[in-house]
Amino acid sequence: MKKTVLAAIAAIAMATGAARADVVVASKIDTEGSLLGAMIRLVLQDNGIPVVDRVSLGATPVVRAAIRAGEIDIYPEYTGNAGFFYNMADNDVWKDAAKGYAEAKKRDYDAEKIVWLTPAPANNTWAIAVRGDVATAEKLATMSDFGAYVAKGGTVKLAASAEFVNSAAALPAFQKAYGFTLKADQLLTLAGGDTAATIKAAAEETDGTNAAMVYGTDGAIAEVGLIVMTDDKGVQPVYQPAPIIREAVLKQYPQIEELLEPVFSSLDLQTLQKLNGRIAVGGENAGAVAKDYLTSKGLLK
């Protein structure tokens, strides 16, 4: 009975299954995830590695659970996120790019046999971006400037997610380091962590919003005229994107490491902002933008 049931399930599932010799390339469902996932897929395919495309799979918990279960083989992750995976988010090691990467690499290999490959030199961390007109008028360029401006009573309304406002590592950390406090009526708290919504709010001055929570490499920032306040005191953890791959698959195709190294090394902050901008604001297809970029850099044959 049990065998028949299992056989029946297997038979039905055969139609939906995928051959296991292929490398399953996945990514998170956000803009940058789709872009980086597409780049990984294109480079691997171009070099004769059989690939299954599961890009834009889902949110971080879904993708992380999938790689740990061996259901996907490679996806782009951020170094700072390892702090959350291993319950050490408060640790200062994440504030240093090199140390954070080394820590993430060591922990994931020891615990899950997941290998972190070469990261991109871009920091996709939480930041505050201010409307261009306000930044120019008040001469705001860094978080120290912003902190001073708020402390002396400047008009500010920040659109941010609930998580950013409440998480000790986010807004409270900024406030402590840069000496300012935002009152409740100076905050527009949105439910989701979506920077597209916060950027839109600042661009349209919804409810008087003139500042937005953003991620460093968000594409829409320059397009709508916001200026990112640089974190001159290094308060936030560093989030460098890097491809992470299951060791078993890397052993099967060791060339993946050398193939992806030049790709990720070339992606600095401005490049990622530009590419993300083409997808988020220009509405172009992530795969097409990835292909265009890789071809222009000679990374695709």
Next chain:
Amino acid sequence: MAALVAVAFAPFLALQPNRIVSGEGFTLPGLPAAWLGLPLATLLAACAVAAAFAHHAALQALAGAAGALAALLGAGLAATALLPAGATLARVSLGSGFWLVTGAFGLILADALVKLRGGPLVRIVLAFAAVGAVLAVLAAGLWDDLSIMREYAANRDSFWQQGARHLVLVGGSLAPALLLGIPLGYLCHRHAAARGAVLAVLSVVQTVPSIAMFGLMMAPLAALAAAYPALGAAGIRGIGLTPALLALFLYSLLPVVANTVAGFAAVPPAVVEAARGMGMGSLRRLAGVEWPLAFPVIVTGVRIVLVQNIGLAAVAALIGAGGFGTFVFRGMGQTAMDLVLLGAVPIVILAFFAAVVLDAIAGRAQGRPA
């Protein structure tokens, strides 16, 4: 009347400087291209007035169809006229006025068709004609300047792949639900004790919120795939298609079982007695008498499940199962509402289609006069 108000006052189209910020609304009379806006507005108003004052249902239907078609064509032409030349980032999206006008004319058309009392076949033909007209407008490229078609152009291959995946999600959960649900329903009809228990359990399952259900399916399936690697190799995994199908299957059971029970219960006992009196065995009775009489109600249950699953399959995108929901969630993540529409509108059209076809089947099964 609503159509007239909408034409005059509600913004028909909105022009956005780029994909993510809100747009500026334009009513039809207020379009900068007055050579298009004013005649179009007058035409739509004329159709609305004709529909309101028509005495014969056929004339009303004609006015409704003409108005809807004019709105469809007009939206495409107006979008092309509205878009500033060379503005590659600007987007034109459909405003509330468009939806109100099209909705109003659609209602007028539907109302007129009911009055005309066309048979089920006529309804199916008209449904095909309506969708065909929309597809013809799209294929002719008349809507290419509207934001929703720009999103389609950027996601063309993915759109059809996800569409196929959406149909797999719906069909793959409906078939097992019917195979299990209908016999289960008959069993519950015959044994009152089973009926109480089964319907109670299924009702509880139905109340679990869909996102929670999809999430709950992931963990046990992942554990199962880890324990039996053969299953994992065959494609049963904790993410993707399998948990989504399982969740949709569970949601489909209650309507199927409940409607099967109701269908069999609605068979008049006198008819069953007469069949027994004629010497029919229980299997012949079931096949020849009870099933044909219960069939219309069961088909109604299938219609409920089909429409429900078409909509619910959109949530499957959250756990990596694909389908049109992918566009909905990606659009929400990028605050690009037209990408959300690219996912939502096909779902609505599919559901509308399924409802019309199954209603027609149920109508036919209800029996033409002998």
